[in-house]
Amino acid sequence: xxxxxxxxxxxxxxxxxxxxxxxxxxxxxxxxxxxxxxxxxxxxxxxxxxxxxxxxxxxxxxxxxxxxxxxxxxxxxxxxxxxxxxxxxxxxxxxxxxxxxxxxxxxxxxxxxxxxxxxxxxxxxxxxxxxxxxxxxxxxxxxxxxxxxxxxxxxxxxxxxxxxxxxxxxxxxxxxxxxxxxxxxxxxxxxxxxxxxxxxxxxxxxxxxxxxxxxxxxxxxxxxxxxxxxxxxxxxxxxxxxxxxxxxxxxxxxxxxxxxxxxxxxxxxxxxxxxxxxxxxxxxxxxxxxxxxxxxxxxxxxxxxxxxxxxxxxxxxxx
Amino acid sequence: xxxxxxxxxxxxxxxxxxxxxxxxxxxxxxxxxxxxxxxxxxxxxxxxxxxxxxxxxxxxxxxxxxxxxxxxxxxxxxxxxxxxxxxxxxxxxxxxxxxxxxxxxxxxxxxxxxxxxxxxxxxxxxxxxxxxxxxxxxxxxxxxxxxxxxxxxxxxxxxxxxxxxxxxxxxxxxxxxxxxxxxxxxxxxxxxxxxxxxxxxxxxxxxxxxxxxxxxxxxxxxxxxxxxxxxxxxxxxxxxxxxxxxxxxxxxxxxxxxxxxxxxxxxxxxxxxxxxxxxxxxxxxxxxxxxxxxxxxxxxxxxxxxxxxxxxxxxxxxx
DNA sequence: TATCAGCCATTACTTAAGGTAATAACATGC
DNA sequence: GCATGTTATTACCTTAAGTAATGGCTGATA
Numbered sequence: 259x260x261x262x263x264x265x266x267x268x269x270x271x272x273x274x275x276x277x278x279x280x281x282x283x284x285x286x287x288x289x290x291x292x293x294x295x296x297x298x299x300x301x302x303x304x305x306x307x308x309x310x311x312x313x314x315x316x317x318x319x320x321x322x323x324x325x326x327x328x329x330x331x332x333x334x335x336x337x338x339x340x341x342x343x344x345x346x347x348x349x350x351x352x353x354x355x356x357x358x359x360x361x362x363x364x365x366x367x368x369x370x371x372x373x374x375x376x377x378x379x380x381x382x383x384x385x386x387x388x389x390x391x392x393x394x395x396x397x398x399x400x401x402x403x404x405x406x407x408x409x410x411x412x413x414x415x416x417x418x419x420x421x422x423x424x425x426x427x428x429x430x431x432x433x434x435x436x437x438x439x440x441x442x443x444x445x446x447x448x449x450x451x452x453x454x455x456x457x458x459x460x461x462x463x464x465x466x467x468x469x470x471x472x473x474x475x476x477x478x479x480x481x482x483x484x485x486x487x488x489x490x491x492x493x494x495x496x497x498x499x500x501x502x503x504x505x506x507x508x509x510x511x512x513x514x515x516x517x518x519x520x521x522x523x524x525x526x527x528x529x530x531x532x533x534x535x536x537x538x539x540x541x542x543x544x545x546x547x548x549x550x551x552x553x554x555x556x557x558x559x560x561x562x563x564x565x566x567x568x569x570x571x572x573x574x575x576x577x
Numbered sequence: 578x579x580x581x582x583x584x585x586x587x588x589x590x591x592x593x594x595x596x597x598x599x600x601x602x603x604x605x606x607x608x609x610x611x612x613x614x615x616x617x618x619x620x621x622x623x624x625x626x627x628x629x630x631x632x633x634x635x636x637x638x639x640x641x642x643x644x645x646x647x648x649x650x651x652x653x654x655x656x657x658x659x660x661x662x663x664x665x666x667x668x669x670x671x672x673x674x675x676x677x678x679x680x681x682x683x684x685x686x687x688x689x690x691x692x693x694x695x696x697x698x699x700x701x702x703x704x705x706x707x708x709x710x711x712x713x714x715x716x717x718x719x720x721x722x723x724x725x726x727x728x729x730x731x732x733x734x735x736x737x738x739x740x741x742x743x744x745x746x747x748x749x750x751x752x753x754x755x756x757x758x759x760x761x762x763x764x765x766x767x768x769x770x771x772x773x774x775x776x777x778x779x780x781x782x783x784x785x786x787x788x789x790x791x792x793x794x795x796x797x798x799x800x801x802x803x804x805x806x807x808x809x810x811x812x813x814x815x816x817x818x819x820x821x822x823x824x825x826x827x828x829x830x831x832x833x834x835x836x837x838x839x840x841x842x843x844x845x846x847x848x849x850x851x852x853x854x855x856x857x858x859x860x861x862x863x864x865x866x867x868x869x870x871x872x873x874x875x876x877x878x879x880x881x882x883x884x885x886x887x888x889x890x891x892x893x894x895x896x
Numbered sequence: 897t898a899t900c901a902g903c904c905a906t907t908a909c910t911t912a913a914g915g916t917a918a919t920a921a922c923a924t925g926c
Numbered sequence: 927g928c929a930t931g932t933t934a935t936t937a938c939c940t941t942a943a944g945t946a947a948t949g950g951c952t953g954a955t956a
Contacts, residue, residue: 259594259607260655263662266913267586270658275578282933288578292916297934299914307662309669313698313863315870316923317932323859324665331661335654336579339589342650343582343626346643350628379632540642544632551634555952585942602903611945616905618943635952636903874923 265306270332272299273311277321277329349539356542357386360405363484367504372552379548383541402542404531405549416532418546421553423526424502425459428514433494440473440497440517450477450496452487457499459524464499467522488514506556584625589651591618592630596640596648668858675861676705679724682803686823691871698867702860721861723850724868735851737865740872742845743821744778747833749813759792759816759836769796769815771806776818778843783818787839807833825875 264270275285276296286293304310311325321329360369365387369376376385388401405420438444451461451473465472479496481487488505491498492513500514502521508514530546532538583589595604601615608615623629630644640648679688684706688695695704707720724739757763770780770792784791798815800806807824810817811832819833821840827833849865851857 259590260659261587261590261594261608263659267590268580268914271578271580271586275580283931289580291914293933294917294935295915301934307666309665309860310698310700310863313867313870314922314933315867315874316921317930318923319933320866322863324669327665327859328658328661331657335657338650338654338657339647340579340582342647346626346628346646350643379629381629540646541628544629544641547639548632558953587943600903601905610943612904613906613946614944620905633904633951635950636901637952638904877924 265302266299268299269303269306272296273303274329274332274336276300276312276319277325278333280319282319350541355384355386356403356545357388357401358403358405358545359388359401361484361504363488363501363504364405367488367507368556371507375552376548380541380545383545402532402539403546403549405528406531407526407528416534416538418530418550420528420530420550421503421557423524423528424521425464425499425524426502426505426521427461427464427497427517428491428500428505428509429497429517430492430494431512431515433491433496434515434517436494440470448475448477449473450479452479452481452490452496452498454484454487455480455482457484459499461499464522468518468520470518503553503556506559510559584621585618587618588622588625591615592622593648593651593655595619595631595638596644597652599638601638669860674703674705675722675864676707676720677722677724677864678707678720680803680823682807682820682823683724686807686826687875690826694871695867699860699864702864721851721858722865722868724847725850726845726847735853735857737849737869739847739849739869740822740876742843742847743840744783744818744843745821745824745840746780746783746816746836747810747819747824747828748816748836749811749832750834751813752810752815753834753836755813759789767794767796768792769798771798771800771809771815771817773803773806774799774801776803778818780818783841786841787837789837822872822875825878829878 261267272285272289275288276282279285279288282296282300283293286296289296300312304312307324309324310322311328312319313322358369369387376383407423436444437447437449440449443449453461462472477496479490481490487498488500488508490496491500492508497517505514509516530549532542532546580586591604591608594607595601595615598604598607601619602612605612605615619631623631626643628643629641630647631638632641677688688706695702726742755763756766756768759768762768772780781791796815798809800809806817807819807827809815810819811827816836824833828835849868851861851865
């Protein structure tokens with residue numbers, strides 16, 4: 259550890275400037291201190307080392323052989339760090355935007371609640387959300403990270419596992435109070451299923467997966483825009499299927515409750531994708547890691563919450 | 578200047594330890610401070626830089642991409658300095674003695690008066706004086722620096738000009754008061770010339786050089802050991818020829834005075850010699866430089882003193 | 897699920913490392 | 927000999943950097 263070999267944190271900086279300028283007084287000017295401060299710092303350094311770094315001759319100083327050797331090493335070392343700082347600084351300056359492509363719902367319901375934490379960790383990042391295109395496997399040029407379902411390994415892509423596709427059936431608490439659960443519906447009340455015109459997973463599949471018979475003659479409420487589905491469910495209009503991470507905050511906050519305790523894994527997996535045709539910037543790597551960490555954390559919370567809800571339902575609190 | 582790019586002199590040291598250990602708390606232990614000190618130092622560093630070096634995740638930290646880059650540069654830089662310090666330290670440990678060969682008179686009358694200043698500049702050097710051998714041009718093995726007259730470039734030697742051979746005629750003030758000057762001798766008093774049996778420059782040559790007729794029938798006092806010559810002159814026994822640097826301190830102190838204002842350059846030059854068969858240690862280089870500087874300084878002082886004495890003699894003070 | 901352990905972040909307070917002002921000492925140039 | 931400019935030293939001052947106490951967050955465990 260270098261610090262232990264120096265008498266003070268300032269020693270090397272002071273020494274380098276003195277050695278480079280050949281004058282205590284000039285070094286003092288450059289370091290914005292007075293000349294006695296330099297004199298004492300160098301004297302302390304030499305005492306600590308046990309050998310002289312400079313020969314003094316009246317008003318002149320000259321590096322000793324040891325001083326020259328140390329100066330060469332220090333000069334090289336400092337240049338290494340300065341170059342790195344400059345390189346990083348340039349890269350930071352050129353890093354105005356990070357573009358992330360994910361579904362609008364995921365942005366609204368998963369990402370936006372985390373923006374504060376995101377900005378805390380990445381204060382200088384400007385996020386640019388782009389709607390992802392389901393059509394092709396090629397990333398749209400200029401997108402740093404794309405989060406979507408992914409299957410076989412696509413060409414020219416990095417892939418990092420992000421989340422299993424887990425789906426649950428949700429409705430509002432008010433809905434349950436008004437219509438009862440699926441197992442104990444209120445008499446004379448018919449359940450409403452909120453469906454999506456373009457969803458890749460149907461209510462039927464869900465019921466089958468959880469081992470339940472489908473509802474007989476439910477009312478159907480259908481939307482083409484997925485964002486309406488969650489809003490409708492929040493509004494007590496019916497029961498909707500939802501991607502767990504998209505709605506985890508709503509569940510945690512109690513705006514939506516699972517009508518079944520089961521979470522269905524479709525077997526598909528969301529991945530974070532990035533093109534491997536261009537070097538990945540460090541900041542993008544960091545965001546990726548942060549996203550994965552947040553998802554892991556979120557999963558645990560939701561799992562806890564689901565367990566708690568199941569227990570409550572078993573004890574009759576939500577009957 | 579690296580220091581200007583950092584928020585504090587400690588920033589890089591703190592960062593390096595944290596990055597290496599992956600923990601603020603462990604870094605605090607290694608640096609002998611408390612964990613909040615590290616926390617604040619790193620936060621200040623990141624604020625100064627404008628980007629994060631670490632991602633925090635509850636109790637865990639991880640270097641960002643920028644942090645990894647800076648850490649690689651810093652680690653390399655610190656290793657450069659540590660290696661240099663170790664190399665220098667090892668060399669210092671192996672540097673018990675510096676051996677200098679010069680005449681006994683020069684040691685007594687030139688070097689020893691400067692030992693305090695020497696030790697000030699070279700606190701860890703142990704000096705070992707060796708009588709030089711006039712016989713051969715080969716340096717005796719194990720001598721770092723040899724100071725003597727030197728002519729054609731000898732083989733296997735470095736040579737640095739040290740001093741012109743300048744000779745002057747000296748006696749004590751008491752002698753002059755008792756015997757008068759050479760131009761105005763006291764009546765009935767015969768001047769005594771102190772000569773060396775093995776000197777390479779005679780009184781006759783001296784008188785000739787300064788354009789004076791030799792003394793008629795002077796008394797002669799002869800010694801085989803040059804150290805006796807100067808002592809005899811100091812003791813008021815006569816007039817001696819002396820190598821200027823050997824006696825400069827005595828002249829400056831007033832123990833000897835020049836009986837002629839002239840200083841004769843013999844055309845020969847003293848050099849500092851060192852073998853070029855082995856690498857020269859930095860400390861030896863530094864001593865050489867110091868010796869040359871001291872000789873230059875001494876020359877000026879003696880020149881001033883000689884001018885002063887000449888003026889005094891012209892005004893009759895030393896008649 | 898609650899609790900525990902361990903680490904990072906923040907606040908309030910303390911102090912000594914490192915600064916300055918004044919001045920002495922030294923070397924060079926004129 | 928004096929002026930100039932630099933380093934070295936002493937006495938004194940102040941704030942940067944430390945600590946103590948405690949809150950917040952995450953992962954592990956019972």
